Amino acid sequence: MKIFTAKQIYAADQFTLEEQDISSDALMERAATRLFNWFHHRLQGDQVKIKLFCGIGNNGGDGLALARQLWEHGYNFEVFVVNYSEKRSHDFLTNLERLKDRKIWPNFVNHDAELPSIDSEDIIIDALFGIGLNRSPDQWVERLIEHLNNSGAFVVSVDVPSGLFLDQAVKNSKAVVKANYVLSFQFPKLIFFLPETGIFSNQWEILNIDLSQKFIEQTEADYELIMKSKVLQYYLPREKFSHKGTYGHALILGGSYGKIGAVSLASRACITSGSGLVSAYVPKCGYIPIQSSLPEVMVITDQGQDEIMNISLNIEPDVIGMGIGLGTATSTQEAFTKFLGTTNCPMVIDADGLNIIAKKKSLLKMLPPKTILTPHPGELKRLIGNWEDDFDKLNKAKEFSKKYDCILVLKEAHTIVVYNGKGYVNTTGNPGMATAGSGDVLTGVITSLIAQKYEPLIAAIFGVYLHGRAGDIAIENLGYQALTATAIINGIGPAYLDLFNVPPTDIEKETKEN
Structure with missing residues (x-):
């Protein structure tokens, strides 16, 4: 199984959009459906409180799309949008409007907001940052991440634990979510296997979002995950007439x-x-x-x-x-x-x-x-x-x-x-x-x-x-x-x-x- 860089993953996304003639919003919906199915298979409608912490990029968009599907199936959840930047991705805004259309009002968390209450029995869904993070989070976001880590709640990260970079070392370990479980889209990430970054992912699982097999097969990767099939x-089997x-x-x-x-x-x-x-x-x-x-x-x-x-x-x-x-x-x-x-x-x-x-x-x-x-x-x-x-x-x-x-x-x-x-x-x-x-x-x-x-x-x-x-x-x-x-x-x-x-x-x- 190939381990791709962030640049290659973005290229795989774009190749898939063109090959399958779908929009980026449709691909995000597909990813959110895979996320929902994972949770629904395990929770079966249980009313444990789910708290989604969403950034304002595509990782946050995945979280918002997931929240909508949780709502459609009657789950008990609350959404927090973390305003760490003035920029917002198009697909994030699309899914934010879809929530509002259904009268689902997220809590907006800014630099001066009080830290939200989290019970140790809650489930946290971390959709703050995705694979495109290129700088350490601001200090107030670091405090929020520390709050999540200290809550005692079960933390599931979307794609990668927020605060990790895909191709460089951790600059501030306090600003990284410590995930009990990571649901990684399509590919494992190299950071899951290195001592300095692997400690932030207790377990991980691949969610297949049907990215282009043609792209995957024809693109060389610097790293490959060796599993039983490989x-x-x-x-080399033993021959009968051997010695x-x-x-x-x-x-x-x-x-x-x-x-x-x-x-x-x-x-x-x-x-x-x-x-x-x-x-x-x-x-x-x-x-x-x-x-x-x-x-x-x-x-x-x-x-x-x-x-x-x-x-x-x-x-x-x-x-x-x-x-x-x-x-x-x-x-x-x-x-x-x-x-x-x-x-x-x-x-x-x-x-x-x-x-x-x-x-x-x-x-x-x-x-x-x-x-x-x-x-x-x-x-x-x-x-x-x-x-x-x-x-x-x-x-x-x-x-x-x-x-x-x-x-x-x-x-x-x-x-x-x-x-x-x-x-x-x-x-x-x-x-x-x-x-x-x-x-x-x-x-x-x-x-x-x-x-x-x-x-x-x-x-x-x-x-x-x-x-x-x-x-x-x-x-x-x-x-x-x-x-x-x-x-x-x-x-x-x-x-x-x-x-x-x-x-x-x-x-x-x-x-x-x-």
Whole structure:
């Protein structure tokens, strides 16, 4: 599912008006009907008090059109028009007149008005600002938004939480509505998935307002939301007449004294994800732990007892996942550097592998094309430098990826895979996965997929989805707090099966809890 910019969404609207030969007012009515149907399906005429806060642009027009439909079906509501500007959109004025024609008189809220009374049992509909906001609200509007946020009422925002910009960071968090639910028209918004802006949307749902499919299909987007239907297209089925060699030989390279568990987790995740053969390359202290705990995995030892000192392979792996538990001892850094200069094998690099590269940036030029780097925020900062906000971070990540022809897996609540100027936003995973070893498991999963002949970019996207889904399945019986990396591995098999649990036409569940 494509994630469009505000400019592209406006273009989609205009294209739809021309293609379908309808007016902007008719499109607004369609959007309001989708909003009303959502509420009516859930409330079924319940007389809970609904308070609509409408701006004077098209987002406010949506709110006024919704208010009229609520009136037509006998709901208990009150409308507040927030006069934050002298300008009013044409469609806002049209729907304001329609309310007045029905003797529905909104309350007009100006800079000197008293804050309206709101009960914690009320439902607030936030239709103050839409996707076109380009400056922070005035101070008196900020006070109103704080009042809404502090009311304890259930808040539903129309399209986006008011006060958020679509393509830049929050300037004043006090001037942003904190929505319990967001009803977003046609497209998800990038701000739902970034740490600094996603906190203002507890849940979101897409309302399809039938914008032009032709426009959607022919327009490129900088970001794409990765859902089950997309991942299912990537899946490579197993052939009947195949053998272990068909699915590749993966090498997991890493470990140091006290950190052999990282290699164990990555290796187990790798074999569980489907790699035909898995070897682990570890210092001598890791031989017994790996060999005794993972009988399916072969073990190669370095000459170093407690750390890797001189990487020497007697195998030809199809892919190498490296860096987990590696440590950054001087001898290990030297071995790592020397090894990079002698191999063109596809690689997935994580943890201390990234830290070593960050200490010596010249190593980036030695990486094979489309090497996958999987940094958490701290590791990413050491690679690309500081950033001002989430948007600046993404821009710098894109530049870094292009410069070094590498695939970045930006690990967050919503992990984003970046390559060739485009971002792929993951929809699986949960807070329980913020646990030791989770990243090691991800390295093993992605490494395994490359061994099975998935292209590196597809392996990264599919691997992130599969890893998150495994965690989602695991928490069903464990809860967030008890989730471990081992439990995530145990969820990999069920995550594969889950790809086929529902028909392809039904697999898009368009609600996501953040």
